[in-house]
Amino acid sequence: MSILKSLLAGDKRAIAQTISMVENDIDTAILERIFRHTGRAYHVGITGPPGAGKSTLVNAISKRLLKKNKKIGIIAVDPTSPFSGGALLGDRVRMTDLALHENIFIRSMASRGSLGGLAQATKDAALVLDAAGMDYILIETIGVGQVELDIAEVCDTTVVVLVPESGDSIQAMKAGLLEIADIMVVNKGDREGCERLVTELKFALEMREQKSGWPYPIMKTTATKDEGIEELVSAVESHAGHLVKTGSLEKERKSKLLLRVHELIEQKIRLHLRESFIRENELVKLVDRIYKRQLSPYRVAERITKELVRSSR
Amino acid sequence: MYKKIRVLVGKPGLDGHDRGAKVVAAALRDAGMEVVYTGLHQTCESIVEAAVQEDVDIIGLSILSGAHMTIFSRILKLLKAKKAIDILVIGGGIIPDDDMKRLQRMGVRKLFGPGTPTSEIVDWIKANAGKSKKRPAKKTRRTRRAPKKSTK
Numbered sequence: 001m002s003i004l005k006s007l008l009a010g011d012k013r014a015i016a017q018t019i020s021m022v023e024n025d026i027d028t029a030i031l032e033r034i035f036r037h038t039g040r041a042y043h044v045g046i047t048g049p050p051g052a053g054k055s056t057l058v059n060a061i062s063k064r065l066l067k068k069n070k071k072i073g074i075i076a077v078d079p080t081s082p083f084s085g086g087a088l089l090g091d092r093v094r095m096t097d098l099a100l101h102e103n104i105f106i107r108s109m110a111s112r113g114s115l116g117g118l119a120q121a122t123k124d125a126a127l128v129l130d131a132a133g134m135d136y137i138l139i140e141t142i143g144v145g146q147v148e149l150d151i152a153e154v155c156d157t158t159v160v161v162l163v164p165e166s167g168d169s170i171q172a173m174k175a176g177l178l179e180i181a182d183i184m185v186v187n188k189g190d191r192e193g194c195e196r197l198v199t200e201l202k203f204a205l206e207m208r209e210q211k212s213g214w215p216y217p218i219m220k221t222t223a224t225k226d227e228g229i230e231e232l233v234s235a236v237e238s239h240a241g242h243l244v245k246t247g248s249l250e251k252e253r254k255s256k257l258l259l260r261v262h263e264l265i266e267q268k269i270r271l272h273l274r275e276s277f278i279r280e281n282e283l284v285k286l287v288d289r290i291y292k293r294q295l296s297p298y299r300v301a302e303r304i305t306k307e308l309v310r311s312s313r
Numbered sequence: 314m315y316k317k318i319r320v321l322v323g324k325p326g327l328d329g330h331d332r333g334a335k336v337v338a339a340a341l342r343d344a345g346m347e348v349v350y351t352g353l354h355q356t357c358e359s360i361v362e363a364a365v366q367e368d369v370d371i372i373g374l375s376i377l378s379g380a381h382m383t384i385f386s387r388i389l390k391l392l393k394a395k396k397a398i399d400i401l402v403i404g405g406g407i408i409p410d411d412d413m414k415r416l417q418r419m420g421v422r423k424l425f426g427p428g429t430p431t432s433e434i435v436d437w438i439k440a441n442a443g444k445s446k447k448r449p450a451k452k453t454r455r456t457r458r459a460p461k462k463s464t465k
Contacts (some may be wrong), residue, residue: 013397016368024316085317086342092350092363099359106366110317110347 004033007132009073012105015132019107022128023121031124032095038130039253041073041137042240047117047157047177051144052161053093053187056223062098063226064233065136074127077118077141080110087111091140105129115143123154123260137211144177152180153256156249157239159232161185162201163194166200178204182214183235189220189228214242273308318442319369323360328378329397332407335439337373340431342439354382357384361391363398370442376406381416389420403413405413405429 006014018034021027044061046054046280057077062072077092098104107129109119118141119125131138141151152158160181178184184205186197192219198218205216217235221228243249322338324331331353338348349367351360363374372392376384385404392398398420405425408416413424422441425434 012362013365013395020368026316053344080347081342084343087347088338089347089349089367092349096352096359099362100356106363108347108349108367112317119421269347272433290456 002083004030004204007034007128008037011132015105015128016107016205017071018128019121019125020126023119028124032126034127034131038127041126041130041136043126043155044156044236045139045141045151045158046161046184047141047144047148047151047180048161048187049145049163049166052143052163052166053223054140054143054161054183056092056186057161057185057221057229058091058140059095059097059161059233060221060223060226060229061233061236062095062138062228066098066101066103069103072105072134073097073126073132073137074104074106074140075109075133075137076106076120076127077109077111077122077142079142080112082113083112087306091285103270105132111142114145114150115148116145117148118154122150124155129209146176147181149176152204153259156243156252157182157236159183159236160184161187162197163188164191164197166197179208182239183232183234184216184218185221185228186218187221189222190225196221212242212246212248214239316443318371318438319349319367320346320362320373320438320442321349321351321352321360321367321369322373322375323355323366324365324375325355325357325360326376326378326380327386329355330377333337333377333386334375336459337375337405337431337434340435344435346380346438355388359392361388361395361397361409364392365395365397367395369400369403371401374402374404374406376404377409379407381406381408384418385416385421403434403437405434452455 003014007018028202044057048054055236058074058076062074065072071142074095078087078089078091080087087118089108089110091108092099093241095106098106107125109122109125114120118139126137126139139154140149141148144257158180160177162184164186184201186194186201188194195211198220201218205218210218219228219232219235222231223229243252288301290297290300320340322334324329324334326366339384341348349363349369350423351363361371372388374384381404385402388402392400392402402420403425404421404425407427412452416424423437
């Protein structure tokens with residue numbers, strides 16, 4: 001049986017090997033072949049600062065979804081060291097309850113230099129899981145700060161997880177993380193300060209523009225004790241329902257696809273430039289003249305770009 | 314992008330001493346590998362399932378409980394059942410020399426005893442990872458399939 005057929009049949013080894021192929025750029029042609037089998041899975045993103053309990057929450061959510069007979073693919077991203085290129089992928093440690101369930105597939109990914117909280121191949125890995133027939137794909141980002149927002153480009157519902165120690169309403173009012181949240185979760189709800197943060201977040205989110213009619217729920221969970229998880233899963237389901245009802249799901253997915261096409265074009269052009277167009281030797285010579293202030297970098301870039309556009313016509 | 318060596322570091326069974334496993338995991342990470350760490354008290358089944366899903370090149374087990382004969386043979390059997398014997402199995406821990414020999418005959422590729430410098434483990438993995446037949450075989454299958462398609 002070909003790897004594509006096994007993949008579509010949900011064979012776990014085939015899924016795993018296809019993700020590796022995509023991740024290592026060995027064979028992106030396979031994406032071409034699986035793409036028409038995708039578009040069915042519902043994508044949920046889980047993001048938040050390091051140690052907020054993202055993996056534990058993914059574990060708890062998955063257990064609920066399993067009870068509803070859903071097939072779940074999980075992608076958990078951890079950071080790659082910029083120094084050694086290595087990574088310690090430890091999200092599985094929190095998901096040992098799920099390891100052997102036949103309706104679960106868990107893949108850890110290293111970010112490999114990508115700065116948006118995901119790995120460059122995360123979107124493609126999600127496609128592979130989608131084609132393999134998952135109902136839900138849960139994507140967990142690396143521990144993020146304020147600007148790693150790529151997750152919102154991939155997911156239908158983005159859940160932002162904070163903990164009572166995450167800060168006050170001023171943090172919540174800053175640009176970034178909270179703006180991508182469809183659902184806010186304050187995890188470790190058994191700790192002091194939880195109620196206060198929930199109240200402050202409510203206040204902050206009330207000031208947010210309510211353009212879509214979605215009420216942006218703020219939930220309290222204690223993932224290790226399985227508290228608040230059922231409510232969280234219902235909130236995800238009602239967000240999905242809301243998106244379908246308002247027609248936003250199609251609209252959002254289309255704008256994500258548009259973004260993806262732009263991204264791929266840029267990637268290809270960059271690669272093409274590096275491989276064939278830019279003559280590095282000439283540039284090095286020009287840098288000499290730039291250094292002596294006989295030329296400016298702006299002029300050089302302008303000239304080269306013009307030449308490039310002319311040659312592509 | 315390029316292929317990274319992926320290693321699963323696991324602690325099977327009831328032994329709770331994970332210092333060694335963590336030291337090795339950190340050393341492999343610092344050597345540029347992607348290390349999937351599964352935590353303590355794993356069953357053989359969950360380790361093999363994780364290794365398959367993570368598509369690792371190598372499973373490294375740390376066993377200090379004395380149960381190495383049982384655990385390694387179970388892991389190898391499960392890998393065979395999943396048609397995943399191209400994943401190399403190595404290990405470390407307190408294992409008597411005679412047992413080491415028996416384990417290697419059984420199919421455990423390499424065992425590292427106490428006092429092994431981490432660089433030795435790194436070097437061995439770099440020399441042996443990814444040399445299994447898995448990936449080339451897949452490639453030839455693909456190229457063989459391609460002409461078939463075009464004749465349709």
